[in-house]
Amino acid sequence: MPLDVSKIKALCFDVDGTLSDTDDLYVQKVSKFFPRFLFKDPDHAARRFVMWVEAPGNALLGLADTLHLDDEMVAVIHWLNRRRKHPSKGFLLVPGVDAMLKHLHGRYPMSVVSARDEKGTLAFLEQYDLVKYFDVIVTGLSARFTKPYPDPILLAAQKMNVAPENCLMIGDTTVDIRAGKSAGAQTLGVLCGFGEEPELRHFGADEIVEDTTKLLDLLK
Numbered sequence: 014m015p016l017d018v019s020k021i022k023a024l025c026f027d028v029d030g031t032l033s034d035t036d037d038l039y040v041q042k043v044s045k046f047f048p049r050f051l052f053k054d055p056d057h058a059a060r061r062f063v064m065w066v067e068a069p070g071n072a073l074l075g076l077a078d079t080l081h082l083d084d085e086m087v088a089v090i091h092w093l094n095r096r097r098k099h100p101s102k103g104f105l106l107v108p109g110v111d112a113m114l115k116h117l118h119g120r121y122p123m124s125v126v127s128a129r130d131e132k133g134t135l136a137f138l139e140q141y142d143l144v145k146y147f148d149v150i151v152t153g154l155s156a157r158f159t160k161p162y163p164d165p166i167l168l169a170a171q172k173m174n175v176a177p178e179n180c181l182m183i184g185d186t187t188v189d190i191r192a193g194k195s196a197g198a199q200t201l202g203v204l205c206g207f208g209e210e211p212e213l214r215h216f217g218a219d220e221i222v223e224d225t226t227k228l229l230d231l232l233k
Contacts, residue, residue, distance in 0.1 A: 016181075016199055016220035018231060023175040024117065025166055025198070027184030028127040030206020031225050033137055034105035104137040107205055109226035114146040116229060124149035124169040126182065126192075128159050149173055161188045163196035170196070183228060184208075190216040201228065 026032055047055035117123065124147055127134045131152040138144045149172040156164035163177075170177040182193030185206025193200035194217045202213035205224035213221055220231065 022179035030185035161191035
């Protein structure tokens, strides 16, 4: 279903691959270790590997899509979020995201809806001074269940005082799209992260853009 811009009253952003860069440089380096005689598409295999390293929660939930183990996998993610040690390295910002958020600030209530825990989410937002743009920050343990369940988006909508159907969930994986659709929100898939267009469309993305900053073109 095409995106209905007139219905959008609030914005919900994923973090990994949406606001935080997917480390394309790492993908290029790692792909050299995926020989073509074993992997039909080494770049694709490398990107999936980096996803496991950089965003294990989304990676595990993607696997759960195939194995039909969502409930069990969400329990594992909660356990990991409580015990995960955070790397000391800094985060990378998707180019142009700061300017985009500055432009949208005040036009729409905005929230972060992340599968990361609070510490990791705030570490990224604070590194780039992005906290000031968001009215609500929902992390992996804020709601009873995390994405792909609707709970985090429903919570963000409630805190922004906006109906879920008037929210736009913006994310790079099927986990984000599934969560948005199950909450009754519209969804925007971005291709600057871990997801790929066919799978994002398969799970019902209302619109797909090359990268997160292209959201501005849609909301003119």
